[in-house]
Amino acid sequence: MIAANDFIPSSYTNTVESGNFQWSAPSNIALVKYWGKKENQIPANPSVSFTLNNCKTITKLAFAKKNISTAVHVTDNNFSFDLLFEGQPKEDFKPKIQKFLERIEIYLPFLKDYHFTIDTENTFPHSSGIASSASGMAALAMNLMSLEKALNPAMSEDYFYQKASLLARLGSGSACRSVKGQVVVWGNQANIPRSSDLFGVEFPHAIHTNFKNFQDTILLVDKGEKQVSSTVGHDLMHNHPFAERRFAQAHENLDALITIFESGDLDAFIKIVESEALTLHAMMMTSMPYFILMKPNTLQIINAIWKFRNETQIPVCFTLDAGANVHVLYPENVSEKVLQFIKDELVGYCQNGQYICDQIGNGAALV
Incomplete structure (x- = not known):
């Protein structure tokens, strides 16, 4: 090693x-x-x-x-x-x-x-x-x-x-x-x-073609500075009542993704990715001191994504970092429909209507 x-x-x-x-x-x-x-x-x-x-x-x-x-x-x-x-x-x-x-x-x-x-x-x-x-x-x-x-x-x-x-x-x-x-x-x-x-x-x-060129549209819900820094948040996991179970869960979910990436199972992918995002914020809400980085519009977007997915069966999901912004993840072959949904229903929840379209890339490059 x-x-x-x-x-x-x-x-x-x-x-x-x-x-x-x-x-x-x-x-x-x-x-x-x-x-x-x-x-x-x-x-x-x-x-x-x-x-x-x-x-x-x-x-x-x-x-x-x-x-x-x-x-x-x-x-x-x-x-x-x-x-x-x-x-x-x-x-x-x-x-x-x-x-x-x-x-x-x-x-x-x-x-x-x-x-x-x-x-x-x-x-x-x-x-x-x-x-x-x-x-x-x-x-x-x-x-x-x-x-x-x-x-x-x-x-x-x-x-x-x-x-x-x-x-x-x-x-x-x-x-x-x-x-x-x-x-x-x-x-x-x-x-x-x-x-x-x-x-x-x-x-x-192996990674299935379903995940090649996966799209990430970042909805800018709140552009202000976070009231709790990531460094402070990480430190609050020391002596957190749910820390050990959370660490074990991460290992389990990573193991599950090995099979999911190989099979291309988008439904299983969605369950793990959304669960991970919500678990991250659950750790923040159950630490001492506790804190919430999501905003009301974050929740509005999450609920709108769930509703859209249930009604259309389009495999779109969300994830969150340690903040209020929402990353909307979806395969390239449904880009047109998802972007239309974002423009029609989600942009109103973004600060100044701002969002950024991105996708999987290849890492650092010498310029």
């Missing part, structure tokens, strides 16, 4: 003075949710997600050795970086990047040798209510791995992507599922070869 220490380099064969890379990385939507984590961003239970295609972060990383840089902003503890969001300095993002660099320094010992300029942008609207931490941390991790590969060109592709996913996880847990697509598992699961708590792996089993 691969251990975290396997990703600590002993030495580098090359030197690199300066340069830049640019990577895009997508968001992802979990089907089996992880909620609750152990030390060092280790998940309390495994999860599986669809990698998205259109909702992504594009990050350019410029770097220069400190001894040749003319304008270095050296911080007290020797990490040196400037951060731009959509071309403008973004000071309030800097503490999160600082913490990320501190966590990953053991794996990338060259970090304090360089001054970095991180220039990042999202393809989806800022403050749209879509979590950008997964795509943002994955894109940054890919860039840093490109620099490490320049320092160590003999690095294998497997090692490159596994380590990128490991680094992304240390910035944002779900970011480890945004490195490679299309269906990604994160967390140890007996029936999934090579699965690991340390990084995401591509789902290794």
Whole structure:
């Protein structure tokens, strides 16, 4: 089994003075949710997600050795970086990047040798209510791995992507599922070869054509900041009265999805995905302190989807992240009917009528 220490380099064969890379990385939507984590961003239970295609972060990383840089902003503890969001300095993002660099320094010992300029942008609207931490941390991790590969060109592709996913996880847990697509598992699961708590792996089993190019239309119910952060929510799973049963349920549902993905059973898929979404929010409502991230319009949308599915037998379902927005999931061959339903009946529940059409994608890409 691969251990975290396997990703600590002993030495580098090359030197690199300066340069830049640019990577895009997508968001992802979990089907089996992880909620609750152990030390060092280790998940309390495994999860599986669809990698998205259109909702992504594009990050350019410029770097220069400190001894040749003319304008270095050296911080007290020797990490040196400037951060731009959509071309403008973004000071309030800097503490999160600082913490990320501190966590990953053991794996990338060259970090304090360089001054970095991180220039990042999202393809989806800022403050749209879509979590950008997964795509943002994955894109940054890919860039840093490109620099490490320049320092160590003999690095294998497997090692490159596994380590990128490991680094992304240390910035944002779900970011480890945004490195490679299309269906990604994160967390140890007996029936999934090579699965690991340390990084995401591509789902290794057969996937029926029903799930190829699956669609995800994201209904932006509430674009405000969540009143409870995901980090706080995860921590509330410690001593949660239903935690152990929930963790076991996630393993069971992931096992069930192996068969479902192979058979193409959309009805069984819908039951697990919707149950997982509601269970996630049930954990929030039964923690201490308890909290509710769904909004009244979230419930209106869920009920409308159930009614539409019952009346038409069209295999459309919903899932939720830790927030109020609704991800509407459906096969590509029913896109026209589902999009018409969304326009006719669901857009009115969205803030400013906003929604985003997305679908399964392939993970991070060098731009």
